[in-house]
Amino acid sequence: MAAEPWMRGPIPGVHPLLAPVLYSFQQAREDLDRHTAGLTVEQVWASPYGVGSVGFHMRHIAGSTGRLVTYLQKRSLSPDQLAALQHEQEPGEMTREDLLALLEAAFSNAEAVVRSLPVESLPEPREVGRQRLPTTVAGLLTHIAEHTQRHVGQTISTAKLIRRI
Numbered sequence: 110m111a112a113e114p115w116m117r118g119p120i121p122g123v124h125p126l127l128a129p130v131l132y133s134f135q136q137a138r139e140d141l142d143r144h145t146a147g148l149t150v151e152q153v154w155a156s157p158y159g160v161g162s163v164g165f166h167m168r169h170i171a172g173s174t175g176r177l178v179t180y181l182q183k184r185s186l187s188p189d190q191l192a193a194l195q196h197e198q199e200p201g202e203m204t205r206e207d208l209l210a211l212l213e214a215a216f217s218n219a220e221a222v223v224r225s226l227p228v229e230s231l232p233e234p235r236e237v238g239r240q241r242l243p244t245t246v247a248g249l250l251t252h253i254a255e256h257t258q259r260h261v262g263q264t265i266s267t268a269k270l271i272r273r274i
Contacts (some may be wrong), residue, residue, distance in 0.1 A: 114139070124228040126247075131223060133254035134216040137261045141167065141212065144265045145205050152271045153208070154200045162200065163271070166264040167208040169197050170257055171215035177253045178219045180237045181226075181246060219253065 111117075114135035120128050145153070145163060153164045161169075172193050179186055186194075203211070231247040244252075 174215040
């Protein structure tokens with residue numbers, strides 16, 4: 110088994126203080142690809158014992174990454190982002206491959222934004238949500254990475270449970 114992304118060395122052209130969120134995305138890509146392999150559409154959207162489905166978690170990772178990057182850029186959520194948020198928990202017809210593509214688009218966009226950040230911006234203030242809660246660029250980057258990993262873990266657990274039912 111290959112070393113985890115953070116153990117593969119520096120990311121060329123990325124300051125080490127910005128790299129953790131990119132490592133998180135790479136780890137998510139690899140873990141989700143491996144642990145969701147072979148799931149049918151029915152399995153992707155199953156909610157055994159009331160847990161969030163694999164599809165929900167994957168769609169939520171993509172959506173939350175996009176929303177948090179919007180705040181990182183000092184912007185408000187778009188009507189499309191707000192509408193998508195309202196429907197994240199609804200079962201869908203997206204396949205595993207559709208969801209992986211959705212994640213790839215969200216991660217690629219976020220990576221481009223992170224790569225463009227000057228490291229000096231890390232302490233700059235940012236606001237999150239309708240209540241405009243205070244944070245910083247560093248706080249948002251940290252949350253993007255940890256939130257992604259939290260939902261990756263839930264996705265893996267749900268996928269394992271589905272395979273045993």
